[in-house]
Amino acid sequence: MADKFSDVLQTVVRDSGSDGAILVSTDGLAIASVLPEDVDEDRVAAMGAAILSLGERVTVELEKGELEQLYVKGSKGYMIFTGIKDLAVLGVLAPSNAKLGLLLMEIKRAAKKIEELLG
Amino acid sequence: MNIKQILKDHINSLYSKLSPSFISVYYNDKPVVTKTILSEKKKRIEETLGLIIYKGHQINEIIPGFGEEYIYTEGEGIQIYIHFVTPEISIVTLAENKVKFSLLKLEHEIVSRELRNYADQIKVLAEDGEKFVENAVTPVENTETEKSEQKIIKDEESSDKIEEHTDEIEELEKVLSEGSGEKTEYEKEIEMLKDQEILEEETPTLEELLVEDMIEETTEERIEETTPSLEEILIEDKEENVQENVNYLDVSVLDKIYKNLAKEMGPVARIIFNKKIKDLKIDRERLLTAQIKELIDELSKDILVEKRRERFIKNCNNLI
Numbered sequence: 001m002a003d004k005f006s007d008v009l010q011t012v013v014r015d016s017g018s019d020g021a022i023l024v025s026t027d028g029l030a031i032a033s034v035l036p037e038d039v040d041e042d043r044v045a046a047m048g049a050a051i052l053s054l055g056e057r058v059t060v061e062l063e064k065g066e067l068e069q070l071y072v073k074g075s076k077g078y079m080i081f082t083g084i085k086d087l088a089v090l091g092v093l094a095p096s097n098a099k100l101g102l103l104l105m106e107i108k109r110a111a112k113k114i115e116e117l118l119g
Numbered sequence: 120m121n122i123k124q125i126l127k128d129h130i131n132s133l134y135s136k137l138s139p140s141f142i143s144v145y146y147n148d149k150p151v152v153t154k155t156i157l158s159e160k161k162k163r164i165e166e167t168l169g170l171i172i173y174k175g176h177q178i179n180e181i182i183p184g185f186g187e188e189y190i191y192t193e194g195e196g197i198q199i200y201i202h203f204v205t206p207e208i209s210i211v212t213l214a215e216n217k218v219k220f221s222l223l224k225l226e227h228e229i230v231s232r233e234l235r236n237y238a239d240q241i242k243v244l245a246e247d248g249e250k251f252v253e254n255a256v257t258p259v260e261n262t263e264t265e266k267s268e269q270k271i272i273k274d275e276e277s278s279d280k281i282e283e284h285t286d287e288i289e290e291l292e293k294v295l296s297e298g299s300g301e302k303t304e305y306e307k308e309i310e311m312l313k314d315q316e317i318l319e320e321e322t323p324t325l326e327e328l329l330v331e332d333m334i335e336e337t338t339e340e341r342i343e344e345t346t347p348s349l350e351e352i353l354i355e356d357k358e359e360n361v362q363e364n365v366n367y368l369d370v371s372v373l374d375k376i377y378k379n380l381a382k383e384m385g386p387v388a389r390i391i392f393n394k395k396i397k398d399l400k401i402d403r404e405r406l407l408t409a410q411i412k413e414l415i416d417e418l419s420k421d422i423l424v425e426k427r428r429e430r431f432i433k434n435c436n437n438l439i
Binding site: 026028039040043044046050051052053054055057058060062064065066067069070071072073074076077093 | 140157160163164167168170171174175177178180181182184185186187188189190191192193194195196197199213215381384385386387389390423424
């Protein structure tokens with residue numbers, strides 16, 4: 001199963017031109033990752049789950065349901081976290097010159113595949 | 120023009136163009152000025168958004184020099200946009216009326232360019248502890264007493280503490296007996312404390328200090344060298360027993376409460392839990408039942424789903 005997740009992550013990294021991707025459980029633990037060597041997988045995992053969870057607190061407070069996606073844009077690129085039902089979070093790191101439209105499309109595709117794998 | 124008025128004007132400008140439900144200027148993770156129609160939920164939303172800003176900044180620890188520019192998220196019927204004016208200052212907008220992302224970004228960039236000119240003034244305003252709400256009166260969050268207490272705590276933490284009297288006396292005795300020309304730890308400390316203006320201008324000599332320490336010891340009722348009488352021992356024992364009758368809870372109860380919270384809240388539980396421990400000033404080595412009850416009560420308020428809140432309270436009440 002872990003291999004299948006890794007395959008999906010490698011596909012999204014390759015096809016979208018991003019720097020890395022990670023699949024995180026809702027309690028902030030990494031399930032699979034394809035990240036640059038100098039990036040701490042555990043920290044990305046914990047942060048991704050936490051930041052999306054915090055965003056959801058606001059939406060639940062306002063009775064607006066779930067958050068689909070959250071992204072942080074910096075001078076060095078993007079960090080995009082996508083919720084997969086309430087099962088997992090897909091995190092993608094992309095450079096600042098990434099084509100956002102293509103990136104979001106590939107992320108959506110990958111999220112759907114992961115949802116199927118998670119059942 | 121007054122910085123408050125400047126901030127109000129910019130907030131009002133954004134408010135009129137975007138019609139958000141909530142808009143606020145933050146300094147680090149604390150709101151400085153807020154305009155919102157969500158008055159009942161304002162405090163909780165402010166806190167959560169502050170935590171999101173804090174988490175956003177943590178990305179710099181994962182990817183050094185990440186240089187966050189904005190955070191954006193949307194769900195059904197809601198958008199949250201956090202625009203970083205400077206690393207410390209951000210504008211947070213919460214819209215329920217489906218604003219185009221490009222418009223959100225553009226309007227915030229325009230206001231950001233203006234606010235950057237007032238970054239220092241915003242910093243001063245934030246550090247004064249003043250917070251104000253447009254079109255509403257809110258109490259000043261930091262009272263003078265709290266501010267001065269915080270300053271004292273800060274000073275203590277940033278300076279080296281004077282060691283316990285016994286250590287000082289040993290050091291002094293060592294100096295007196297050795298008569299070394301080199302500066303002792305004590306003398307170095309005196310110099311440091313002088314710099315911090317804690318001590319008076321005339322530094323007492325080592326001998327004077329020894330005498331002072333001895334006087335202080337008696338006034339502080341430290342244990343004397345002479346053997347206590349049987350009566351004194353019995354009285355001491357009685358006092359100890361009285362103290363022992365205060366039942367402190369085991370520190371593991373905190374771990375269990377945290378785990379219960381994490382089950383209901385997910386990864387954000389750690390942040391909320393640590394914040395509450397700090398806010399309630401809970402001493403992990405002297406846990407009282409009343410404190411734990413208060414902690415459980417406060418934590419439960421942050422669980423927004425009723426069923427999960429009830430389950431958390433039930434599971435925690437079983438622990439005490």
